[in-house]
Every structure is written in C-alpha cells, then in structure tokens.
Amino acid sequence: MDTPLCFGCGKAAQDDFILCGQYLCPECELEMIKTDMANPKYQEWLKLWREFWDKLPSESEENEDI
Numbered sequence: 558m559d560t561p562l563c564f565g566c567g568k569a570a571q572d573d574f575i576l577c578g579q580y581l582c583p584e585c586e587l588e589m590i591k592t593d594m595a596n597p598k599y600q601e602w603l604k605l606w607r608e609f610w611d612k613l614p615s616e617s618e619e620n621e622d623i
C-alpha cells in the first residue's frame with residue numbers, strides 16, 4: 558500500500574485525515590480554513606482543491622449530503 562501524501566504540502570501522511578482516499582494533513586487543513594478569500598494564497602488552495610477533485614473517482618459526482 559502506498560503511503561498517502563498530503564495534497565496540500567506533499568508530506569507523507571499519518572492516517573488521521575483522509576478525504577475520499579486522499580489526504581490533507583491537519584496543518585494544511587487548518588491553514589486552508591484560516592486563509593481568507595482575499596488572501597492570494599486562497600487561490601492556490603482553490604487550485605489544489607480542483608486538482609484534488611479531479612483525482613476523485615467519478616462515482617463521487619453524486620451530491621450526497623451526509
């Protein structure tokens with residue numbers, strides 16, 4: 558099995574936050590949450606998110622609210 562890598566910073570992950578088989582480390586999660594939309598870094602996060610969603614299996618296209 559491959560070690561999951563954080564899609565935010567690319568670090569090897571522990572298994573504490575896995576989103577649809579992809580990993581975001583707690584530091585990146587926190588950083589993303591606290592990044593203001595007016596912050597240019599927010600655009601970087603959006604880009605990472607798009608790449609992240611692109612990698613998701615297509616069956617997750619269904620919008621299921623949990």
Ligand SMILES: [Zn+2]
Binds near residue numbers: 565566568582583
């Ligand atoms: Zn990270």
